[in-house]
Every structure is written in structure tokens, then in C-alpha cells.
Amino acid sequence: MSVLQVENLTKDYGSGRGVFDVTFNVERGEVFGFLGPNGAGKTTTIRHIMGFSKPQEGVTYVEGMNSWLEPAKIQRDLGYLPGEIALPEALTGTQFIKMMADLRGLQNMTHTGELIAKFELEPAGGLKRMSLGMKRKLAIVTAFMHDPQVLVLDEPTSGLDPLMQDMFIEFIKEEKARGKTILLSSHIFSEVDATCDRIAIIKEGRLISTFVADDLRHSSSKTFKLEFNSKDEFERFRSEIEETQKLEVVSVKRHRNQAKVQVEDADVNGLFAIISGYDLKFFSEIKFTLEDYFMKFYDRTGSEGGANYAAN
Amino acid sequence: MFSKPILKQTLKANYKLWLIFTGILCVMSVMTISVFDPKMMSTMMEMLKDTPMAEMAGDKLDSMTTLLGMLSQNFYGMLAVILPMIFIIIAANSLIAAQVDRGSMAYLLSTPTKRGAVVRTQAAFLISSVFCMFLVVTVVGLSCVQLVHKGLWGEKFTPDAVAVSRILDLDEAEIGDNLSLILKNEEALQAGADARQIDPDVYLVYLNQKMTIKAYDAAAAALGKDAEEITKNPALLLQSPEALAAAAKVMGVPAEAYGAQLTAAIEQQGAMAAQSMELQNKMAAGISAAAEVLDVEASDLVNSMGKIKASKEALTAAATASGLPEENILGMINSQLAADELAYDDGIVFSVRDYLMLNLGAFLLMFAISGISFMFSCIFNLSKNSLALGAGLPIAFFVFQIMAQISDSLEGFKYLSLITLFDAGAVVSGGSFGVQFAVLGAVGVVLYAIGMNAFCKKDLPL
Ligand SMILES: Nc1ncnc2c1ncn2[C@@H]1O[C@H](COP(=O)(O)OP(=O)(O)OP(=O)(O)O)[C@@H](O)[C@H]1O
Ligand SMILES: [Mg+2]
Numbered sequence: 021m022s023v024l025q026v027e028n029l030t031k032d033y034g035s036g037r038g039v040f041d042v043t044f045n046v047e048r049g050e051v052f053g054f055l056g057p058n059g060a061g062k063t064t065t066i067r068h069i070m071g072f073s074k075p076q077e078g079v080t081y082v083e084g085m086n087s088w089l090e091p092a093k094i095q096r097d098l099g100y101l102p103g104e105i106a107l108p109e110a111l112t113g114t115q116f117i118k119m120m121a122d123l124r125g126l127q128n129m130t131h132t133g134e135l136i137a138k139f140e141l142e143p144a145g146g147l148k149r150m151s152l153g154m155k156r157k158l159a160i161v162t163a164f165m166h167d168p169q170v171l172v173l174d175e176p177t178s179g180l181d182p183l184m185q186d187m188f189i190e191f192i193k194e195e196k197a198r199g200k201t202i203l204l205s206s207h208i209f210s211e212v213d214a215t216c217d218r219i220a221i222i223k224e225g226r227l228i229s230t231f232v233a234d235d236l237r238h239s240s241s242k243t244f245k246l247e248f249n250s251k252d253e254f255e256r257f258r259s260e261i262e263e264t265q266k267l268e269v270v271s272v273k274r275h276r277n278q279a280k281v282q283v284e285d286a287d288v289n290g291l292f293a294i295i296s297g298y299d300l301k302f303f304s305e306i307k308f309t310l311e312d313y314f315m316k317f318y319d320r321t322g323s324e325g326g327a328n329y330a331a332n
Numbered sequence: 333m334f335s336k337p338i339l340k341q342t343l344k345a346n347y348k349l350w351l352i353f354t355g356i357l358c359v360m361s362v363m364t365i366s367v368f369d370p371k372m373m374s375t376m377m378e379m380l381k382d383t384p385m386a387e388m389a390g391d392k393l394d395s396m397t398t399l400l401g402m403l404s405q406n407f408y409g410m411l412a413v414i415l416p417m418i419f420i421i422i423a424a425n426s427l428i429a430a431q432v433d434r435g436s437m438a439y440l441l442s443t444p445t446k447r448g449a450v451v452r453t454q455a456a457f458l459i460s461s462v463f464c465m466f467l468v469v470t471v472v473g474l475s476c477v478q479l480v481h482k483g484l485w486g487e488k489f490t491p492d493a494v495a496v497s498r499i500l501d502l503d504e505a506e507i508g509d510n511l512s513l514i515l516k517n518e519e520a521l522q523a524g525a526d527a528r529q530i531d532p533d534v535y536l537v538y539l540n541q542k543m544t545i546k547a548y549d550a551a552a553a554a555l556g557k558d559a560e561e562i563t564k565n566p567a568l569l570l571q572s573p574e575a576l577a578a579a580a581k582v583m584g585v586p587a588e589a590y591g592a593q594l595t596a597a598i599e600q601q602g603a604m605a606a607q608s609m610e611l612q613n614k615m616a617a618g619i620s621a622a623a624e625v626l627d628v629e630a631s632d633l634v635n636s637m638g639k640i641k642a643s644k645e646a647l648t649a650a651a652t653a654s655g656l657p658e659e660n661i662l663g664m665i666n667s668q669l670a671a672d673e674l675a676y677d678d679g680i681v682f683s684v685r686d687y688l689m690l691n692l693g694a695f696l697l698m699f700a701i702s703g704i705s706f707m708f709s710c711i712f713n714l715s716k717n718s719l720a721l722g723a724g725l726p727i728a729f730f731v732f733q734i735m736a737q738i739s740d741s742l743e744g745f746k747y748l749s750l751i752t753l754f755d756a757g758a759v760v761s762g763g764s765f766g767v768q769f770a771v772l773g774a775v776g777v778v779l780y781a782i783g784m785n786a787f788c789k790k791d792l793p794l
Contacts, residue, residue, distance in 0.1 A: 070439065072792040092446040100442035102794070106435030110345035116439075122337035123443035162439070 021084055023048050023170055023201040028078035029068055039064050039077070039225045046203055046218075051196050053233070054205040055214035057318050061225040062205040063103050066174050068201070082170060094212055099163040103174035103205070105155045113143030113158050114148065120162040132165040138191070139184070152179040160188070164195075171195070171202045177211060189214050209311040217309075221317050228317065236313055241284050243270060243308065244291070247301040248277040257298055266290060280306065335449045338440060342457045342462040346423055349683075353419040354465045357412065358472045364407045365476045368399050398480065400686050402755035406649060406686045408690050413751060414730060416465055416698045421723040423461065424705035429718035438794035451710060455780055458702050466695040467642060470688065477682055479495045490677055492524035492535070499523050511543050528673060531641075533662070538670035542677070546578035554578040565600055591639025611656075618654030618661060624644040637665045689759045696772040699753040703779030704750075710783035713793055751773070 022045035029042045039061035043170050046052040054062050067073045069080045071091030080087045082094040107116060117136075119128065136143065139157045147155065156179040163171065164207060177185045185208070192215045215232070220230040248254040254277040261267050267290075268278065270280040283291050295303070366604040368372060388560070428451065440450055462756040490515075490561075493504045499520045500513060507513065514520045515536070526533035552559040554575040555568065569575050580590035604611070614662055619637075623630040624645045626639055633639060640646045641662065651658045708722035736746035747751045753768040 067792075067794060070438075070442065070794075072438070073792045091441065092444045095442055095444045098442070100438070102435065102438045102442075103433050107439070108341060108431070108436045109347070111341060115341075115344070119337045119341050120439065122340075123335065123440065123445050125444075163442075213766065305440055 021087055022046060022081075023050075023083060024052075024069060024203055025081040025084075026065065026069065026078070029065060029075050030077040031064060031068065031073065032076060033064075037069050037225065037239055039068075040221065041223070042225075042227050043206060044220050044227060044230055045080075046201055046280060048201055049196070049199050050217045051192065051202045051204060051215050053219035054203060054222065055207075055212060055213040055219060055314060055317070056222035060222045062222060064225075066103075066203070066205060067171055069172060070094075070098075071232075097169045099171045100167070101159055101171075101173045101176050102177075105152070105159050105179070107150075107155055107158065109146075109148045109195070112146050113141070113154075116147060116158065117143055117162060117165070121165065122257070124166050126166050131167055133163045134159065139187070146330070153181060153184065156180055157184075169200060173202065174205045175207065176204065177206070177208060185211065212305045213310045222312070225319060228255070233310065233332070236310060237308070239308060240286075242288070243282045243306045245302075245304050245306055246279050246281065246295060246304075247299045248279075249299045251277060252265060253299050254279070257295075266294065277301075278306040298331055299308040333449065334453045335445050337452045338445070338450060339457060340425070342427065342454060346425065346461070346712070347456070349422060350461050351418060353415055354468050357415050357465065357611075357618045360411050361407060361413075361469055361473045362476045365399065365473060366405060366480045368402055368481075398760070399682055400479070400690070400760040401757075403687075404760045408694055408754075408756040412469070412694045413697065413733075413754075416462060416694075417701055417726050417730065420458070420462065420698060420702040420705050421719070421726060422723055423458055424702060424709045425715055425718050427458060427706070427709060429709040429712050429722075430715045431714050432792055432794065433715045435794055437792065441792070441794065447788045448784070451784045455706060455784060458706055459699060459780075462698045462702055463695060464475045466691050466698070470691040473687065473691075474684070477687075478730065481682065491527040493525035494791070495523045496520045509582075510538055510584065512582075514539060515584070530669060530673065534666045534669045537666045541670050543583055545674075547582040549577040550582050552579040559607070566594060569594060595648050614654040614656055615661075615664060618650035618656065621653030622650040625649045637668050641665055654756060681785055683760075686760050689765070690756055693754045693756065693759055693765065693769055693772075694768050696776070697751060699776040700750055700753075700779070703776040703783070707779045707783035707786070710787040711790070713790075 023044035023327065026044050030038075030040050032038045032040070039057070042061070042065055044052075054065070056062055064073070068075055069082065069087055071087035071094060074088050076266055082098060085092055085094050111119065117132065121132065123129075126132075135141075139160060141157045141161055142154065143158060143161075147158075150158070156176075161174065163173070174291045177188050180188060189211055192204070196202065202215075204212070204216065216233050218230065218232050221228055246257075248257060255272075257279065258269075258272070261269055266287075268282045270282050281291065356749040389390050428437075431440075437450075441447065444613065493507045496508050496514055497504045500507065500517060502510075502513070512525055521532055521535065524539075525532040528535060528538075530538070545563075548562040548569075549559045551569050551572075552562045552575075554577075555562070555572055557568070569579055573587070576591055577587045579589040579594075583590050584591075585593070619633055619640070620630045622640045622643075623633045626633065626643060628639070640650055647658055647661065650661050654661065704725050705722035708725075709718045712721075729751050732749040733751040735742045736744070736749065736752075750772075755763065755765055757763065758765045779793040
């Protein structure tokens with residue numbers, strides 16, 4: 021059984037906003053990336069998983085329990101980090117941690133203490149005056165304090181400084197190694213790239229793609245950048261390619277006499293056969309990143325899917 | 333059922349607000365109670381009697397002469413409504429809607445705490461904070477009545493009854509029932525007058541007036557009639573031997589003697605009434621003259637006629653100016669001063685039961701009002717919407733209530749206001765209020781139930 025199940029979830033907020041027929045599962049021990057532009061519906065989906073909102077259609081389960089019907093039960097082994105950090109203002113950080121521990125019936129505070137030390141949290145001050153990053157750390161500590169098996173994290177690193185972001189990524193990896201199941205909504209590619217096993221992309225309330233990250237990383241095609249020494253050479257290359265159709269040109273920069281080509285690993289010798297007849301200034305491989313792949317989904321006007329992504 | 337950690341947080345977030353409002357309420361209550369002076373109030377009301385202001389205030393003026401009456405009009409008709417209401421409006425919104433709006437509710441609900449437990453805890457806090465507010469005000473109020481006006485618990489006795497009881501070796505209650513005993517004992521008469529800080533002449537008049545009132549009461553009871561009817565027409569008394577006997581017993585004289593005495597008094601009163609206009613004019617001239625001698629305003633002197641008695645010159649001036657013999661003027665002054673003493677007796681009557689009922693009523697009203705604010709706080713996700721109705725409706729009720737009070741033509745507005753169900757005047761003047769109180773309680777229960785149910789079922793944008 022999947023740890024998190026979202027089945028045909030629909031919530032229409034009107035005028036095209038909300039989520040529509042969203043379906044995905046998160047398996048045990050998996051880190052699942054949840055990506056999409058602002059307003060795509062990530063937080064809305066998470067709201068339903070947490071049992072805060074009632075689905076118009078469809079259903080969400082946590083460990084097989086219906087989120088809407090048993091919201092209190094699902095929280096026992098679930099850690100939640102809200103996207104917006106809105107802490108109760110009347111308390112100090114220490115009081116807030118104490119309150120969350122009491123609400124969870126947590127007595128042993130050693131793990132909490134370790135987390136506080138790890139994230140260099142200074143919880144003594146009032147929550148009203150705390151810096152954004154400090155509040156975020158506080159929320160992280162309270163989400164992980166009861167060492168839950170399942171974690172739902174909505175943009176966990178926004179507001180953290182780069183060092184802390186890196187540390188958080190390491191922390192997620194450790195937790196994953198300990199068998200935790202994590203749903204991670206994020207806008208930061210490096211974070212997703214470094215931690216996620218599978219990734220779902222949501223846009224305008226609809227899930228448009230779900231894929232295994234490693235399939236992309238170990239893609240069987242490579243991209244190379246070529247720069248020619250003269251305009252003539254550049255044009256000759258282009259016309260030859262157009263005629264023979266042997267290579268796939270991804271993009272060109274006419275004023276710099278540059279072209280990007282994509283080749284299957286099996287065809288790499290063919291590439292060299294062709295370019296050996298040209299006067300080249302340089303030749304380099306462009307390393308693949310998930311970012312290149314994702315950018316197209318963020319493009320509001322661009323076509324969905326397809327291989328014509330623009331890098332650089 | 334309830335969540336202790338949430339209660340703790342709620343207490344931390346709200347105790348200052350509660351302290352401020354409870355503090356102000358207590359101070360206002362103490363001030364209202366301590367400035368009350370029954371003698372002064374009754375003279376003031378006497379002065380106002382025929383002015384346009386009195387007409388506006390209607391029958392409220394009468395009730396102002398007692399402490400509870402004044403409290404019911406002043407404090408429980410105004411401050412004890414608006415101040416807790418403001419507290420409720422702020423607290424109710426902050427307990428639910430503001431936390432949903434801000435998003436901090438997400439933390440509470442991301443623990444194994446049921447929504448029901450959250451909303452029950454917050455409701456319990458709001459109800460008990462309002463209850464404790466009135467509990468504190470009640471205790472402070474009672475202590476203040478005890479400290480300032482004395483003798484709250486047990487039967488209340490006037491100072492003269494206490495003083496006389498020592499001399500006659502009877503307890504105070506017996507003295508109260510047999511005032512005629514004082515008349516028959518020179519020493520007791522002097523002690524009673526001293527205790528009241530008036531001279532024996534005035535005390536004598538006072539005792540006679542007091543006994544007459546009691547006699548009429550006794551007669552009224554025997555006749556099964558209202559005391560007021562007898563006061564208007566004492567001749568009724570003469571028609572019934574039982575009534576006459578009852579009244580005579582109070583006066584401490586045989587029935588026949590009292591009958592004769594009463595007949596004479598009724599005749600005299602008729603004669604007086606015929607020339608009362610003339611008499612009043614003469615008296616007014618006398619007071620003006622006395623005021624000149626004493627170098628005070630005539631209007632001030634009306635309230636303290638004792639000064640004329642104290643000054644031989646003023647008395648002579650008054651007698652000359654009015655053309656009345658000095659004895660007559662003294663008599664009038666004495667009966668005026670005795671009336672003040674009677675008013676004082678009325679004013680110090682304080683029923684703890686009525687006072688508790690006043691506070692219970694105010695609490696029930698606030699329970700219902702807090703039901704309104706709490707319900708809207710539960711229903712709406714945005715503070716501004718929760719406040720629009722949760723604050724708007726109670727304030728509208730208050731405004732309607734005020735409008736209904738200031739003008740007869742707007743009286744219909746009272747039917748639009750929940751506050752009408754708490755009729756403080758009715759509580760202290762023996763009117764009926766039980767049904768209204770029950771309705772307030774029921775309204776509160778229903779509103780809280782609706783609110784809690786709505787919160788458990790709604791979509792939370794957290
Ligand atoms: N309670 C609500 N009522 C009406 N519309 C809402 C509500 N909550 C969210 N929306 C709308 O639904 C859409 C999805 O919002 P959501 O918060 O899920 O986006 P998101 O993917 O989390 O975006 P971001 O990356 O900016 O956090 C948005 O257009 C938002 O305006
Ligand atoms: Mg979001």
C-alpha cells in the first residue's frame with residue numbers, strides 16, 4: 021500500500037483556480053518532489069492530504085486512512101511543515117516547542133534537542149520578533165520533533181540562507197536513508213534534484229507529468245555545444261544537417277556561430293564523423309540538469325512537453 | 333474533550349485583555365457604589381421631579397433613589413454591557429477566525445488534536461472568562477457595598493435601631509416592629525437621634541412618619557390591598573376594624589384612640605391641602621430671606637434646611653418674610669428633614685439576592701452575545717468577515733437599545749435588540765425576568781453549538 025494516496029482529487033475554487041483530477045501515490049521510503057509554478061495548486065493538494073480541506077471529488081489517504089474523515093489519526097506519525105510560516109504570536113519559541121510537544125504527547129525531548137542544535141535554532145525570543153529564517157527553523161524542528169515516518173513539506177527551505185539550505189538537503193537525505201517517506205513541494209531545482217526519487221509536475225491545477233528522476237539523470241542522449249570559426253562554416257553546417265537530418269539541432273546562436281545538438285549515445289561516432297569536416301572553435305558537452313528539463317513547465321506561454329527545451 | 337496545551341496558549345494570549353477589562357469594570361462598579369448617597373439622591377430626584385428631564389427619564393427616576401435601582405440603571409444598563417461586549421468581540425475573533433486567517437491554526441491541527449477539541453477548548457475559555465469577569469465584579473461589588481454602606485449580611489438595621497436596642501435591652505428587629513417604644517422612653521429617643529445625627533425634634537417627626545408608613549402597610553395587609561391605596565386615602569382604614577386594629581398595634585395605642593387620631597389628621601390634611609399653594613409661596617419667601625441672612629443660594633438652602641434651624645437670625649428672617657410663626661416654619665423644616673431620613677432608610681435597603689440576579693442576568697446576556705461573536709468566528713475564515721458580523725451585530729443591538737431608551741417614538745427598536753431580554757430595572761423592582769433569562773441562556777447554547785459544528789465541518793484554507 022502506498023503511504024500517501026491522492027486519487028482524482030478535485031477542488032474548484034472558481035475561475036479556473038484550484039486542483040482538478042489530481043492523482044498520484046507516494047511509496048514507502050520515497051522522496052516525492054511536487055513541482056509547479058506559483059498558484060499551480062501544490063498547497064491546495066497538501067491541504068487536502070492534511071485533512072484541512074474537504075475534497076469536492078476524489079479522496080486522499082495517509083497510511084490508508086482517509087484524510088478528511090480521520091484527520092486527527094493521520095497526524096500521529098506525520099510531520100507537516102506549512103508553506104506559510106504563521107506562528108502564534110503570543111508565545112516565545114521555547115513555549116511554542118513545549119506546546120507542540122504537549123499536543124503530540126511527546127515526553128522525551130532529546131530528539132528535539134538534537135534538532136535544535138543541528139539547525140542552530142535560538143528559540144528563546146518572542147515569535148513576533150523572530151527573523152523569517154529563525155521561524156522557518158522553528159517550524160522545521162516542530163515538524164520533525166516526534167520523528168514521524170511520513171513528512172509533508174511545503175517549500176521547506178524558503179527563507180533559509182544558502183548554508184542552511186544545503187544542510188537541510190543533507191538532512192532530508194539522512195531521513196530518507198532512515199526510511200522516511202517524504203512529500204516535498206519546492207521551487208528550488210537543486211533541492212529537488214538532490215533528494216527526489218520521483219517528481220510530479222502540476223500546472224494550472226492539473227498534473228501534467230510524473231517521472232522517475234534517475235531516468236532523466238541517466239538519459240541515453242547527450243547535448244553538445246559547437247562554435248564555428250566563421251559564419252560560412254556555421255551556415256554550411258546548418259544546411260548539411262537540414263539535408264541529411266542525421267543530427268538533432270536543439271538551438272542555435274547565429275551571431276556567435278554556435279549550435280547545440282543532441283545525440284543518442286549510440287550515434288556519437290556519427291557526430292564526430294560529421295563535425296570532423298568543419299573548422300571548429302570549440303566543442304563541449306552540456307551537462308544535463310533537471311532544471312533544464314523543468315524550466316519548460318514553468319514557461320507560461322510555451323508548449324507543454326516536447327523535447328524543444330531551451331538551455332542557456 | 334478539551335486540550336490542555338491549547339488552553340494554556342489561549343490563556344497566555346488573552347489574560348492581559350481580560351485583566352484590563354475586568355479591572356476597568358471593577359473600578360467603575362466600585363465608583364458607582366461608593367458615590368451613592370441615598371439622602372442626596374432623593375433630594376436630587378425631588379428637585380428633578382417636575383422638570384423636563386424627569387419626563388424624559390420616565391419612571392427611572394424613582395428607582396434611582398435606591399442603590400440597586402441606581403446600579404441597575406447606571407452600571408448594568410450601560411458599562412456592564414458595553415465593556416464585556418468589547419472584550420468578547422476581540423477575544424472571540426482571536427480564538428478562532430484570526431488563527432485561521434493568519435494560518436497559525438495549522439500547527440494545532442497538524443497534531444493529533446481533533447478540531448472538536450480545539451473549538452470546545454476555545455469556547456470553554458470564552459464562556460468561563462466572561463463568567464469569571466462577572467464573578468470578580470460581583471465579589472468586588474459586594475465587598476464595596478459592605479465596606480462603604482455597611483451591614484450587608486444579616487438583617488440591616490438603621491443606626492438608631494442599634495443604639496436604642498442597647499438602652500431598651502431588646503434586639504433590633506423588635507425595635508423595628510415596635511417603634512412606639514422609643515417614643516415612650518426619653519433616653520432612647522435621645523440616643524436614637526444622636527445615632528442618626530439629627531436633633532430629637534426631627535427624630536420625633538421621623539418616627540411618626542415611619543410608624544405611619546408601617547401602620548398603613550399593616551392595614552393594607554389586613555385589607556388585602558396595596559399600601560399605596562391606603563396612603564392616598566387613609567379613610568379606608570376607618571372602615572375596617574381589623575385594619576384599624578393592625579395599624580393601631582404598630583402605633584402602640586388602642587384602636588379607638590388611633591381611630592380618633594387618624595380622623596383628626598385626615599381633617600387637618602384636608603385643610604392644609606386647601607391652602608397648600610399659599611403656604612408654599614410663603615415658605616419660598618421665607619427661605620429666600622433666610623438664604624440672604626446666611627449668605628447662600630436659596631436653591632442650595634432648600635437641600636439643607638437644617639441650616640435655618642441652626643441660625644436664630646435666619647429663622648427670624650424667614651418667619652418675618654413668610655409671615656408664618658416660627659413654630660410653623662420649624663415644623664416644616666423638621667418634616668422635610670425627617671423625609672430625608674426616610675429616604676435614607678429606603679436607600680440603604682440592599683438585597684443581595686437582587687444584586688446576584690443582576691449579575692447573573694448580565695452574565696447570561698454576555699453569554700448569548702459571546703455566542704454570536706464566537707459563532708461567526710467559527711464560520712468565517714477571514715478576520716474581517718468574522719468581525720463584520722461578530723462585532724457588528726452586538727454593537728447594533730447596543731445602539732438599538734440606546735435608541736429605544738432615548739425616545740418614545742423609537743421604542744420599537746427594543747424589539748430588535750437582544751439586550752432587551754436583560755431588563756435590569758425589572759430585576760431590582762420585582763418585575764418578571766425568569767423567562768427572559770432562560771431565553772438568553774438558550775440563545776447562547778444554540779449559537780455556540782452552531783459555531784462549533786460549523787468549525788468541525790468546514791474547509792480550512794491553511
Ligand atoms: N481558499 C481559496 N479560495 C479561493 N481560491 C484559492 C483558495 N486557496 C487557493 N486558491 C487558489 O488556488 C490556486 C492554487 O493555489 P495554491 O496555493 O495551491 O498554489 P501553489 O501551487 O501552492 O502556489 P505557490 O507556489 O505560490 O505556493 C491559486 O490560484 C489560488 O489563488
Ligand atoms: Mg504554495
